[in-house]
Amino acid sequence: MTTDIDYDHLLRSNLERVFNERDDDKRRAAIAELFVEEPVMYEPTNIVRGRADISDVAGKLLAQFGPTFRFVPDGVAVGHHGLAHLAWQAGPEHGPVAVTGADVAEIEGGKIARLWVLLNKP
Template identity: 70%
Template sequence: MSGSDLRNINDVENYDALLRANLQRVFNERDAQKRIAAVQELFADTPTMYEPTGIVTGRAAISEVAGALLDQFGSDFAFVPEGPAVGHHGLGYLRWHAGPSAGPVVVSGVDVAEIKAGKIVRLWVLLDAPQG
């Protein structure tokens, strides 16, 4: 397969832009109205998010979970992408870490998303094992 063939496969969906937007505009957004607007733009009509503690279905529920996480960890807490998101054939992932801006990292992991027609259909939030 040539380099141009690889670019054509990867250009079908912009995995990096979509998954970074999800991290920044959904999971780092403290304004509930802006967050739900981003969820409506980035997610399919009836998305499902799989977290370690449960399964969340629907745009409103995903927005509420993101808001609750931000409330739980405080105003200085943020998710930070690590490198570009990659993917092909409708499956992409983005590695990230999170914590207060002055450190330390509280949690790290990866978002894995099924993407169709430029929208997140299903999102798995996979947490790394605690260090130490």
């Protein structure tokens, strides 16, 4: 039996509930819901393993860029056969876009197993 995956909901939830969430407890709860037990996140300069470390990276990123910094989806996530892509942009709320990129996720059992964070060149 094949389960239909709502790729857009899953990747948008990751942006909003993980990478825009400043409350550590809420972010950890979202990661437990959205990610497999032992996820891996590939950043351009780092490989992050495990839910706790992904939460730490997200929290430090938000702290580094200030209280109004946030990620905003750019379009709708697309995916099939367990692979999904969502473009995004980020910067201060109501401010200039500081960075653009995309998340590419491998989905297993309806959850994110591996996440690649791809940054566009400025």
